[in-house]
Amino acid sequence: MIDRIVIRGYRRFNNLYLSPNAGLNVIVGDNESGKSTLLEAIALVLTGKVNGRWAREELNPFWFNRAKVTEFFTKYGTLEQVPLPEILIELYLADCDEFQRLRGVHNSQQADCPGVLMRIAPDDEYAEEFEAYLQDAPPSVLPVEFYDVDWKDFGDRFLNQRPKELTASFIDSRTIRSTSGVDYHTREMLSEHLDSKERARISIAHRKSRQQITDSTLTDINERLAAEHSSLHDRPIGLQMDQSSRASWEVGIVPQVDDIPFAMAGQGQQAAIKVALAMSRIRGTSTFILIEEPENHLSHTSLTRLISRIKALAGDDQQLFVTTHSSFVLNRLGVDKLLLLHGDRTTKLADLGEDTASYFRKLAGYDTLRLVLANKLALVEGPSDTIALERAYKDRVGKMPSEDGIDIVSMGGLTFKRALELCACLDRQAVALQDNDGRSPGDIRRAVGHLLVNGKRTMLVSDPASGKTLEPQICSVNDEQVLRRVLRITDQADPQTWMTNNKTEWALRLLDADESITFPDYINEAVDLLR
C-alpha cells in the first residue's frame, strides 16, 4: 500500500504531501485541481511509463510546474536567481515483507521504508550546454533534452522495468476508438490476466497459422511472381507473412463482449470490462488500481453496478484511487474515503464517523460534492429558504451570492448535524439557517455546538416568537399589502396561508419582483456573515 505521496514541481503541484487511505481513496476537487495529474503521477512512478511510453521519451517541458519555471526565468541572472526547476515524485510504501527489495533511505524524507521515486533533474553532463542555452536569452521553456529522468527505488537501485512487486491498473475515462482496438492500459491488464503457459500457447498457434498462410496460399502466388519478375530481378521476389515481433499476437488479439469486439462495445461496457479485468488479476499480489471518473459514459444503473464492483476491489491487497465529479459516486463509495484536493493541500475525511459515512451512502442522490467543494457555504432548509437568502443577499450586496462564490445548499433529506459534521471535518466555513420549529434556538444550537466555531461555522435560528417556519417569519416583519403586491396575490388571500400553500411559488415570485420585502433578522445576519 502507498502510505505517503510526495510530488514536487510536477504540473500544478508545487509541493504536495499526501497520506492516502489504505483501501479506497475517492479523490475530488474543483476542475483543474489536479485530480487526473495525481493519478498520472502515481502511474508514472509505478510503471515508469506515460500512456505506454517511457517517461524519458515522453518528457515534456509542460510537465514542470509553471510557477516554478516562470520564477526561474524571471529571476535568472539576477541576485535572486533560483535553482533550475526539478520534478520529484515519491511513493512511500507500507513496510511489508513483499516490498523489502525496494527499501532504503534514499528519499526526500530520509525515511527508512520501501518506495519508488522518479526524479527529473538537469543532467550534470550537459551543464555547459545548459548554461550556454540560458545565456542566449531563450524563450521561457525548459530545454528538456538537458534533463535526466531517474527512476529508482528507495534503496537507490535504478529501475528499468516495473518492479514485479508493484502492479498498477489504470482505468482511464478515455474512449477507445483507435485502430489498435485496445488501449495500452487495457492491453497490459489483458496480458497479465493470462499466465505464461497460456500466453505461450497463443503465441505458438498464432505463429503457426501465419506460417501456414505463407506455406499454402502464398506459395502459388510466389511461384507466379517469381516467373513474372525473373526478367526484372535476378533473385526471386515473393511474399510471406510477417513473423517479426511487430506481428505478435498481442497486436492481433482483442477482447470481445458478447461476440462484439471490445472497441465496438459501448463506452460504459468498456469501462466495466476494464474494471473487471483489473479485478481478476492474480489474487494475492498487491495492486494499485487507478480509476478516472467512472461516472463518464455510464447510465445510472450501470454506474451503480460498477461502483459495487469497485468497492469489492478495495481490500487488504488492493489500493484504489478513484477520481470523480459525481456526488453519487462519492456517496456510494463512502464520504469517509474522500480525499479533497485543493492546490497543494489535501484534506482527508478519515475522521468522519462511520455512521455519518453510512448515512451519506444511503442518501446517495444527495449532492455532497457541493458541500465539499464550495468556497463559502450557506446551509438552508429548503428551496424557498435558498431563494429568500439569495434575494436578501442581492438586495444588500447588489449581486447574486453565486457571483461571490457562495453556494447555498438546501438540506433536502440531510440533517444539519450531518452536514455540519462534514463541514467540520473539512474545516469549511459555513453558515446554517434553521427553522426553530417551536423549539428554543439555544437547544437547537447546543445539539450541534461541538461542530460550531466562532466566525467559521455559525448556526442561525429563527426567533420562535415570530413563527415556526420561514413563511410566518416573513409575514411577521412585512406589511400584508407589501407582500400582496410583491408576491402578486389577491386582496382576499391571507399572505401567510397562501405562502404556506405555495411554498416554492412565492419564493420564485419574490426573486423576480422589482420591489423587495423586509427579511427576518436571522437571514440578515446570515447575509452579514456571508458577504
Add this chain to the structure above:
Amino acid sequence: MNRLTLAVAGGRKTQSIVDRCRTAPRGQQILVLTYTQNNQRELVSRLARHRPLEAGVEVQGWFSFLLGHWVRPYLPVRFPGRRLRGLNFDGDPGRFATGESRFLDSDGRAYKLHLAQLALETHQASSSAVLDRLSRIYQEIHIDEVQDLNGYDLEILAELMTSPIELNLVGDVRQALIQTNIRDPKNKQYKGISIKTWFEKQKSRGNLDFFHQTITWRSNQLIADFADTIFDDSWGFGRTVSQNTDVTGHDGIFAISPGHVDEYVARYSPLCVRYNANCCKSLDLPFMNIAIAKGLSVPRVLIGPTAGMIDFLRKGKPIGETPSCSLYVAVTRARFSVAFVAENPARLGLTVWSP
C-alpha cells in the same frame, strides 16, 4: 540453524546447493553467494538445467551482495548525502585515510579493499535495518566456497549468523587459495586455511552447526589417500573415502623424469598445472596455474612441482599453508592419476613411470 559443511575436493559441494534450490518449496526466496565469477557462472548454468524452479533463486557475487544489499540502500545513514556510484576494484585510499575517504573515492565508488568494513559500518549506522531488510527478502542464504572470505567479510558472516536467515555455508578450507581481499588486515589470524579456527569458534558460541563431508566422488582412493597426507593430523580433517572405483590401468600417484614428459603427455593427455609461472620453466608444456585450475575435474593431472613440494614428497617436510593448499588443489583435480615431474623421479618414493 546455520550450517557449515567442510567437504573434501570432489565432495559435490556446489551440487548440494543446487539440489537444495531445486527442491525448495514455492515462495522460498534463496540467495546463493560465491566469490569467483567462474563459480557464479557454474552455479547459474547448473541451476538453469532445472528451470523452472519452484523457489525464487538468485545467484550473486560476494561484492555485489555487499554493494547492493548492505551499502547502497543505507549509505546516507553512514555518510549523509552520499550515494554509491560503483566499485573501485584496485584502488587503495592509503593506510591513513579516515572517514569517508577511507571508503569512497572521489567519484563516489567504494574501494573494494574496505568494502566489507563499509558494509558493516553502514549496517551498524542503520540500527540493523540492513539485516532486517535482508531477512525479510530472503529465507535462505547459501555461500559456496566460503573459505574464500577473509578480513571484514568474517564480521559480515558473523552478523548474518545472528539473523533469522538460514545460513548454509559450504567450502573446503584445504582449497583456501583465493581471497576476497588479500590485503585486509582484519582477522589476520584466520586467513587461508586458518578460517577453520574461526568457524570452530563460531560453533562453540552456538552460531553454527559444523559438518565434515569426507566422501569424494572424484579422485580414486589412491589419490585421496595421498591428498590426505598433505595436511598433518593436527588439522583434524579425517580420512577421505572415495566412491570412485573405476580402474583405467594407470591409476594413482606417479613420478616421471622430464625426458619422458612428451611421451607421457601424448599417451595420457593430462591437465598440466604448476604453482606459478616461475616453476618448471624448462618444460614446454601448456601449464595452467593451480589457483586457476580450482574447481576443475579432469581424468589426469601432471604437476610441475616447486622445490618445496619435491622436499615434501621426498622427506615429508611440511611446506607451509599456502603451498599445501596449492598442492592439495592440484592433486585433487584428478580422477585417476597424478604425475609429478622431477629430475630424479626415483627419489620421490613414488612409482616411476617410464614408456
